[in-house]
Amino acid sequence: MSTPSTSSSSGAMTDGFHLVIDALKLNDIHTIYGLPGIPITDLTRMAQAEGMRVISFRHEQNAGNAAAIAGFLTQKPGVCLTVSAPGFLNGLTALSNATTNCFPMILISGSSEREIVDLQQGDYEEMDQLAIAKPLCKAAFRVLHAEDIGVGIARAIRAAVSGRPGGVYLDLPAKLFSQEMDAAAGKASLIKVVDPAPRQLPAPDAIERAVALLKAAKKPLILLGKGAAYAQADADIRALVERSGIPYLPMSMAKGLLPDTHPQSAAAARSFVLPEADVVMLIGARLNWLLSHGKGKTWGGKDAKAWGGQKFIQIDISPQEMDSNVAIDAPIVGDIGSCVSALLAQVGQLSKPPAEWLNAIEERKTKNVSKMAETLAKDPVPMNFHSALNVVRDIFKAHPDTLLVNEGANALDFTRSIVDMYKPRKRLDVGTWGIMGIGMGFSVAAAVETGLPVIAIEGDSAFGFSGMEVETICRYNLPVCVVIMNNNGVYRGTDVNPTGGSDVAPTVFVKNARYDMLMQAFGGVGVNATTPAELRQGIEEALRSRKPTLINAVIDETAGTESGRITSLNPKKAAAA
Numbered sequence: 270m271s272t273p274s275t276s277s278s279s280g281a282m283t284d285g286f287h288l289v290i291d292a293l294k295l296n297d298i299h300t301i302y303g304l305p306g307i308p309i310t311d312l313t314r315m316a317q318a319e320g321m322r323v324i325s326f327r328h329e330q331n332a333g334n335a336a337a338i339a340g341f342l343t344q345k346p347g348v349c350l351t352v353s354a355p356g357f358l359n360g361l362t363a364l365s366n367a368t369t370n371c372f373p374m375i376l377i378s379g380s381s382e383r384e385i386v387d388l389q390q391g392d393y394e395e396m397d398q399l400a401i402a403k404p405l406c407k408a409a410f411r412v413l414h415a416e417d418i419g420v421g422i423a424r425a426i427r428a429a430v431s432g433r434p435g436g437v438y439l440d441l442p443a444k445l446f447s448q449e450m451d452a453a454a455g456k457a458s459l460i461k462v463v464d465p466a467p468r469q470l471p472a473p474d475a476i477e478r479a480v481a482l483l484k485a486a487k488k489p490l491i492l493l494g495k496g497a498a499y500a501q502a503d504a505d506i507r508a509l510v511e512r513s514g515i516p517y518l519p520m521s522m523a524k525g526l527l528p529d530t531h532p533q534s535a536a537a538a539r540s541f542v543l544p545e546a547d548v549v550m551l552i553g554a555r556l557n558w559l560l561s562h563g564k565g566k567t568w569g570g571k572d573a574k575a576w577g578g579q580k581f582i583q584i585d586i587s588p589q590e591m592d593s594n595v596a597i598d599a600p601i602v603g604d605i606g607s608c609v610s611a612l613l614a615q616v617g618q619l620s621k622p623p624a625e626w627l628n629a630i631e632e633r634k635t636k637n638v639s640k641m642a643e644t645l646a647k648d649p650v651p652m653n654f655h656s657a658l659n660v661v662r663d664i665f666k667a668h669p670d671t672l673l674v675n676e677g678a679n680a681l682d683f684t685r686s687i688v689d690m691y692k693p694r695k696r697l698d699v700g701t702w703g704i705m706g707i708g709m710g711f712s713v714a715a716a717v718e719t720g721l722p723v724i725a726i727e728g729d730s731a732f733g734f735s736g737m738e739v740e741t742i743c744r745y746n747l748p749v750c751v752v753i754m755n756n757n758g759v760y761r762g763t764d765v766n767p768t769g770g771s772d773v774a775p776t777v778f779v780k781n782a783r784y785d786m787l788m789q790a791f792g793g794v795g796v797n798a799t800t801p802a803e804l805r806q807g808i809e810e811a812l813r814s815r816k817p818t819l820i821n822a823v824i825d826e827t828a829g830t831e832s833g834r835i836t837s838l839n840p841k842k843a844a845a846a
């Protein structure tokens with residue numbers, strides 16, 4: 270129990286501030302990502318005084334993204350703390366994104382006086398935050414009395430991590446923090462949450478149904494999603510893949526669950542295996558837009574074939590996920606750890622997939638890999654995405670424990686297919702929404718939570734959404750190396766204003782900007798890299814020194830396509846354009 274704020278003749282007293290801190294610590298939450306201001310400044314000070322790590326950001330959205338990815342990495346809710354109305358709204362994008370991605374986080378925002386807010390009398394930063402948060406997150410709570418803080422935090426933790434993880438909003442009005450109560454009663458009111466994310470065992474008949482489908486399969490495929498990465502059932506997932514002999518495809522953030530160089534990885538034959546497979550087993554992956562909803566044309570350019578009509582097995586903790594896009598023939602509802610271990614117990618019944626299937630995949634893989642090798646071997650001047658990312662690929666091979674944060678359009682798509690990951694939960698990216706702005710928030714939390722070095726591969730546009738956090742990275746002296754793929758604009762830097770007017774085109778930035786100087790402004794290391802050798806040296810030095818580093822990688826401004834691999838999502842241009 271932390272130092273009581275005051276004492277009275279009847280004994281020691283505590284207050285709302287300390288009860289919030291004590292409740293978090295009691296539940297093993299020791300880090301707050303946030304931004305101080307009215308009414309939570311003292312809370313951040315007291316939390317630090319009580320031994321919590323308080324990481325202050327420059328914008329709440331980045332603090333929120335940090336909390337969200339901390340949740341993904343640790344299976345404990347990441348906490349983001351903000352001020353009222355605007356601070357709350359800034360954090361809300363991250364809360365909503367966390368919910369969409371199934372990352373557990375708690376957004377705690379201070380709020381203004383209930384009496385004034387509810388009568389809409391115009392309080393300082395007046396806003397009915399609870400009502401606004403509700404539709405955008407998994408659960409939302411407000412605490413009005415100090416003696417309910419324990420329950421409020423316990424409910425928030427349970428809601429965030431149990432079942433399908435997600436974002437929770439906790440509204441703490443200013444008046445709550447200074448409410449006093451007897452310290453012993455306060456301590457007794459706190460709850461240490463027992464078994465916050467209970468295992469959910471799959472039904473035996475659900476396992477049987479899935480095994481029967483796998484037995485009959487001629488062209489089985491396993492699809493690993495970021496739910497599988499989150500579950501931390503790495504050894505069993507690997508054993509299931511290896512003992513069944515079934516080829517697998519990792520979704521973006523599932524890369525590295527098994528090393529990308531694994532012989533059973535079908536990543537390099539993606540647009541071939543999806544339509545060709547006859548039984549697809551999804552493990553913690555949803556049939557959303559990223560998988561073309563389990564039907565229709567798969568991603569892979571104009572030659573892509575349609576998929577659909579295959580049998581699906583889906584392992585997911587959320588029963589409602591089943592049949593969301595296409596019929597799921599064998600739903601397995603439960604936590605991934607329990608479901609995979611139940612399947613593993615039956616894996617002896619399966620025979621290895623037919624050689625024709627494995628050979629066909631191998632053939633396609635070999636073709637794509639050698640095409641890729643050819644492209645990577647080129648050394649154009651100026652650099653393009655491939656020649657720059659070839660360096661990053663080598664770096665991750667040599668330093669597989671490093672975390673990779675990745676956002677952009679081309680910077681995202683090329684990195685995903687070029688840079689192999691070797692270990693689970695090392696690749697953190699734009700996720701389900703394809704959101705821009707996660708870069709620096711994710712990087713800060715990845716470094717804080719793991720203590721390991723982080724390399725952020727950023728499009729020059731994507732970086733802009735959270736770029737001011739380079740100050741945060743320097744302030745906490747974090748081992749983060751930001752690499753900006755600088756091609757002078759969104760998608761590329763070559764668009765022109767068709768009117769000939771003096772404004773540049775909407776997608777174009779200042780030419781030849783020196784992003785490296787931003788890092789130098791705060792005492793970090795800045796490098797301007799115009800060749801792969803300079804880029805390699807810059808990253809290697811950053812990993813060696815663990816100093817905050819920003820490398821401005823000068824990329825050909827003609828390199829890059831509109832929206833990278835997802836060009837087709839842009840509405841068609843009018844014929845006249």
Ligand code: FYN
Binds near residue numbers: 558833
């Ligand atoms: C993959 N590939 C490889 C390798 N890995 N070739 C050789 N070697 C290796 N190691 C091939 C793979 O087979 C594909 O070719 C191609 O590279 C691309 O692979 P990827 O990236 O896995 O697959 P694809 O088709 O792009 O995946 C679809 C997707 C993905 C929608 C899941 O694009 C995605 O996650 N996109 C997110 C986009 C996003 O959020 N953008 C932010 C907004 S940008 P083929 O098999 O020949 O097709 C706003 O504008």
Ligand code: ADP
Binds near residue numbers: 433493
């Ligand atoms: P991807 O984008 O990689 O395909 P998604 O975020 O779409 O991944 O899917 C993740 C899925 O994993 C969600 O449907 C979620 O309910 C599920 N999930 C997350 N954690 C677990 C878990 N521990 N056990 C079972 N399912 C989980």
Ligand code: MG
Binds near residue numbers: 729730756757
């Ligand atoms: Mg760009």
